[in-house]
Amino acid sequence: MNSIASPMPPHALQRVSQARTDYLSYLPRNVDRGLAPIVFVHGYSRRVHEQVEVLHRLADATRRALIAPHFTRELHPRYQRLGKGSDGQRADHYFDACLAAAGQCLGVSTKRVMLLGYSGGAQFCHRWAMTRPERVEHLIAVAAGWYTFPNPDLAFPYGLATAGRLRRVSLDPASFLTVPTTVLVGAEDRDSVNLRRSPRIDAQQGDTRVERARRWVLAMRMAARLYRVDANIAYQEVPGIDHDFDNFVAHGHLLELVLAAIQETPRLQDGGSAGVNSRAA
């Protein structure tokens, strides 16, 4: 755990800012290019630089590259819901382009990723994982504001009915339910500052991030039973922590929790593949 406290060598951080791709990347000195990179998605306040300066220690500790696409306020006002940006490009397509460009630049494969999202970024990450489950080695969603529930009767982004919402995309619960997932939320994250509130969301999901995380984890586990796959979703409600990222890092041991989740991924995956229902010939 010593390496998790190391300061960031300034030369290793890159910012690539172009019309179609805008991201930060960090390559640890001892990077293992065979490992899936950690891909971090920032929250609605878009503090990507400050957060990457903290999170680079995860990259050092796991020998993985770190990529953090930047969704600017001007271009991507609704990225959390995979919405279209002001240039007409959908957030998930922009994200794909960032991953492809960063992967090429760093010389790492982004075919599979360790996906880490904070707040609005956790919203984005779990929805992206639902559309591309085969690419996610582990989804770590921290303090998401609200969730897409595994309910095919509700229109996206409340549920999985994508017709007219996500063009030409169909969400397969049996696939995304097996993605190893860790949900983290501060037990005191009950303030509604920057939390999307509406009668519909409150009724479906609850009125705090804590309540919403609990209900989503339960809904995912129930759906896994319905689809007869093993639920692969861990829940960690961290005492004494509110919605402040720096506080979560300093007093909620966020990095250690995420590191442990990343390191436990292979075990989770083994559990996931064994549970798929099959019929004797």
Add this chain to the structure above:
Amino acid sequence: MGDIQSIDAWRSRVVEDSEKILAEVAPPQDPAPEARRIADGAAVAAAAPWAFSTRRVDRSAVTGLDKSSAPRAGDLVLARVDALGHHANLQLADGRRRRLFVDDHIVIAYGNRYACEQFEARVPQHLGPCHLVAGGGIAALALSWHDRISRGPTRISPLGLLTGPAGRPLNLGDFALEPRGHGAALPPVIAIVGTAMDAGKTQTAAYLVRGLRAAGYRTGYLKITGTGAGGDTWLLHDAGADRVLDFTDAGMASTYLAPLERIEAAMDTLLQDMADHGIDTVVMEVADGVYQRETRELIASARFAARVRGIVIAARDAMGASAAVTSLAATTIPVLALSGLLSASPLQRREAQQATGLSSANREELATAAVAAALRDQALAAGMQRAVGA
């Protein structure tokens, strides 16, 4: 940050406490209670409309519903219509297009679908909600679809797999034509191969069948690959084919993702059936374009080369025809002519002839005894040469 041991212990405590909290939260409502409410699945299935894809099934064999097994391609499923999308009608076994309504119960079959102009869809590993991906009655999970399909796929909820006397799920394969031993000699086969879906393959086949019949041949039509739907086979009935079969008669809901050996075996079973019914020429349509996986593998197979005497390419335009000829270069089967949508345009026909050296025939020409018989003779003569050359 503290040392590892204390953080690990703290983390274990967090995980443990979090699970305790979850255990006390009221669970969300069970999303699919209806399947459990249906007590007599066989009775509900008997009253439901049965799709074209299930037309060979003996309905009296149904004993109940299996609500827990993972479906396989060809399994029969009782499903409820949840929301109408692209397919608002269901082709029934008798050919009627039945209008669908939300909450209808229907009997269809699971199958994979590959259709560039419509859906890419796969049989899911579960009985959860999925889609009606073909009007002939195919259940699968739609993964992608053509931009033109603005409403997306029709959504359905499977209520259970139909089971047979042993309580096991019934599969279309249980009702397939039996493979026969060597009976009558197999008739010569002319294959219709295309550049893509909707290149005019079925029209080409229909008019060629008319021409061959006009020339006095007992002509059969066989669609060897594709997705179970009635449109093509009914067109060929209307065109006067003496016998019409497709892969569903060999027990397959569709051929996408089916192993080559299975498709080859179906081809032989169906051709033998044609021979046993006195058919002396078979027009065999291969679905989709030559780049499609099963089409490509089938055309390249030795069994296909042994059965097929000649190929007619259906293409939308000259460049497509040229690419198809190039990609067929490895096969020993002669390309007899070009047809399809391009044959409606004199300029495209001219371009195609210049590019490939092959002549083309439009629908009216194919339907004449002279052109059809000449194509057949050309195929048989080339077959003789191939045999002598070998």
